[in-house]
Amino acid sequence: MADFFKPAARLDLIPPYLFKAIDDKKAKVKAKGMDIIDLGVGDPDLPTPRFIVDKMMEVVQDPGTHRYPAYSGLNLFRKAVARWYQKRFRVELDPGSEVLTLIGSKEGIAHLPLGINNPEDINLMTTPGYPVYQMGTLFAGGFCHFVPLTRENGFLPDLDDISPLVARDAKAFFFNYPNNPTAAVADKDFFARVVDFCREHQIIAVHDAAYTELAFDGFKPPSFLEAPGARKLGIEFHSLSKTYNMTGWRLGMAVGNREVLAALGKIKSNIDSGAFDAIQLAGIAALDSDQSCVRENCAILQERRDILVGGLQKLGYDVTPPKATFYVWLPVPKGLTSMGFTTHLLEQAGIVTIPGNGLGTPGEGYVRLALTVPKARLEEALARLKKIG
Ligand SMILES: *Cc1c(COP(=O)(O)O)cnc(C)c1O
DSSP states (O other): OOTTOOOOGGGGGSOOOTTHHHHHHHHHHHHTTOOOEEOOOOOOOSOOOHHHHHHHHHHTTSGGGSSOOOTTOOHHHHHHHHHHHHHHHOOOOOTTTSEEEESSHHHHHHHHHHHHOOTTOEEEEEESOOTHHHHHHHHTTOEEEEEEOOTTTTTSOOGGGSOHHHHHHEEEEEEESSOTTTOOOOOHHHHHHHHHHHHHHTOEEEEEOTTTTOBOTTOOOOOGGGSTTHHHHEEEEEEHHHHTTOTTTOOEEEEEOHHHHHHHHHHHHTTOOOSOHHHHHHHHHHHHSOSHHHHHHHHHHHHHHHHHHHHHHHTTOOOOOOSBSSEEEEEOOTTOOHHHHHHHHHHHHOEEOEEGGGGOGGGTTEEEEEOOSOHHHHHHHHHHHHHHO
16 A cells, blocks of 8 residues: 555554454464354344245336445335334334435434534443444534443333433433343333433434344333333334344334434434445335244244253352343353453363443443354353353
């Protein structure tokens, strides 16, 4: 590279990559020929349901889908999102102004701060959490104020604990339930309290709802938009990725407050050219289906959860079975750090986990396990844990 080239200063804002040490160790363990059980990645191992793939194969043959998509998304897709929200949450959305198609929700989350933040703005976000809330904020020249999730507060933010000075200056509040990584769930009362808090301090509420469909024991996680007044001051991100095992397809949506969505849409129309129409048409088939594929998916995940959590409890771990998400948030044994336990599991048992502190300081003392491997592999992981004691 020419010796005058230097990456932009904003890249220096990216916090140190805490998983580097883990990646190196993983490579070493692999090189030794050890069989690795990867419980690290939050990426479903199960395939996209057949009827969605079939729909894609059909519509991709139509040259009509090969052209530039509409910026805010195919009308038909936005209508299907509105139907799905109505059926699932009893939330009425105007597909024309209250739904925006995204190229996966990560794309929308990362771009949102460019549409709502000025340099030096503060955004609140719960931590440990999905790193993209922070990255999007930093890239837009803003700062983050982290609201801790701890076992004592049920991994729900203590809104009274947020300093009024910080709340006064904050522009947006990012939160996510069912939660990655803690697997905590929120009820409508909590969402109502967030509405009150955001109204009082004039903050835009930004809820990430990626996991509402992955829930167990008959539990139905609510949408933030079910809270009265929510759409007056907030939006919700959702995604087909986790619900329909479609992470590679890149299809999501933002719904709720029309002014906030218009700001995001304006940024997007100047950066990307929308999601592939064929993918949106396949997405409609997914949203309009009887959702039996989602129930089957959850049954598989629930069985895995029961095997893993039951096995861990038998081994003496103090772990709560998650009500939703495909994560288990495991407190590390006394005397160990997240990183120490992660290393121990990797080197001694070939089990990959995510150290909780890598997702935010209050995650210290935990590791995140993902239920994204078949049950035989979970049983094998438990057998190895038993062996290493
Ligand atoms: C997986 C995930 C997303 C988004 O995924 P997309 O594939 O970009 O839609 C968003 N938020 C959280 C917390 C996630 O875990």
